[in-house]
Amino acid sequence: MERENFGTRFGVLVAMAGSAIGLGNLWRFPYLVGSYGGAAFVFVYIICVFILCLPILFSEVIIGRRSSSNAFGAYRKLAPGTKWKWLGVLSIVTPLIIVSYYSVVGGWGVEYFFKAAMFEFTTGVTRSELGSMFSKFTSSVWAPLMGHSIFLLLTAFIVISGVKSGIEKFGKIMMPLLFVLIIVIAVRAVTLPGAAEGLKYLFSPDFSKIDASVCSAALGQAFFSLSLGMGTMLTYGSYISKKENLAASSTYTAVSDTLFALLASCAIMPAVFAFGLNPQEGPSLVFETLPFIFSNMPMGGIVAILFFLALIVAALTSSISLYEVVVAYLVEEKQYTRRGASILVFIVAWVLGALCSLSFGPLSSFKIFGQTIFNLFDKLSANILMPVGGLLLVIFAGWVMKKDDVISEFTNGGTLKCNRKISGFVYFMIRYICPLIVIAVFASSLIF
C-alpha cells in the first residue's frame, strides 16, 4: 500500500510543532516552573532541550524516515529478528496510555471552555470557591466523562481524515491561531500592574536552587514537551519526504516549542504575582488560580475564553500525534483500515481514560503502588517509560544502526552542506553523551 507523506515543508513543521506544543506547555510547564523555583528551572530546562534532547529528536526522526515505517515496524525493519522488537512494542503501548489520560485533561479544558463561554468566571467568585468548583467537577462522574468523550471524538475525527487532509490541514490552520492567541494573552498579562515581579521570577535565575530534583524534573519535562521517546516523532518522521532537511525541521520544532512554553509562562506567572497568589500551586494552577485571575482582571471574561480555546487546540494537535502512532501500527502491521483502526483505538483509549477520570471520584480509593490510576499513568509514562524509551532509542541510533546510514539520513546523502559540517559532533552526542546523561539523571532521580 502507498504510504502517505506530508505535502509541504510548512506542513511538516506544523505537524511536529503541533505534537510538541500541547498541555505540556500550557499546563505542565508553568506549574513545574512554579514548583521548582522559577528561573532556575527555566534555565536548566532550556539546556536540556537544546543540548540533550535535540540530538535525541534527530535520532527519532532519523529512525522514522530511514525505515518509512510505523513505530513497531521501524525496529523490526532496521534490526530484524532481534530483541529491539520490544522497543517497538513499548513505542505503541505508551502512546496509548498517554493519549487516554491526556484526553481526560483535554476534557477538563473543554468543560472550562464552556464555563468561560458562559462567563462563569466573571461573577466575582472567590479563590476557594474556584478550588471547590474544580475538585467537585473532577470528582463527579458524568461531566468529566463527557469532556473526555468530546475531546477523544474530535481527536479520532481528525486522525480518520488522514495524514495530509486531517493532521496536516488541521495543524496549518490551528498552529498560527494558537500563537496569536497566546501572544494576545501574554501581552494582557505582562501589562497588568505588578507583573514585573512575575517576569523576574521567570527570567532571573537563582543558581543555588539547581539540584538533582530540578534537573530530573527539567529533563522529564523536556522529553514530555518534545514528544520524545514514544514513537510519536518517529511516526511523523516516517511521513517526511526524503528531500526535507530533518535537522532543520527538528530544530524549528524545538525552538517553537520552547518559545511557546515561555510565552505560556509569561501569560500565567506575571498574573499570578500581580494578584499576590502562590506560584507553587501544582497541577491545579491552570484550572483554579487562572480562572480567579480572569475573574478579577479587566477583559478577563474574553481572555478566559481565548485561553481555554488555546488549551483545547494545543491539546488536540498533540493528542492526534499520539493517536496516529497506534493507528499507523494497526493499519500497517495488522491490516486494519484507517477507520477501523481509529475506532478500535477510540474504544481502548476511552475505557482507559474513563478509569483515569473516575480515579478522581468513585475510584479514588483504588490504588496501585500507592497511586490513583491517573497518577500512576502520569508518573509511569513521564518518569519511567519516556526516559527509558528515549534512552533505548538513542542507543539504537548510536550503536545499532550503521553510522553511515545515520549520517546519510542526517545530511540527505551528503547533499546538505551545513548538516555535513555538524554531523560528526551530532553523532558523537547521540552515541556517547546523550545516553550517559540520560542514565545519570535517571539514576539520580531514583536515588534522591
Ligand code: TRP
Ligand atoms: N508534547 C505534548 C505536550 O507537550 C504531549 C505529547 C504528544 C507527548 N506526543 C507525545 C508526550 C509523546 C510524550 C510522548 O503536551
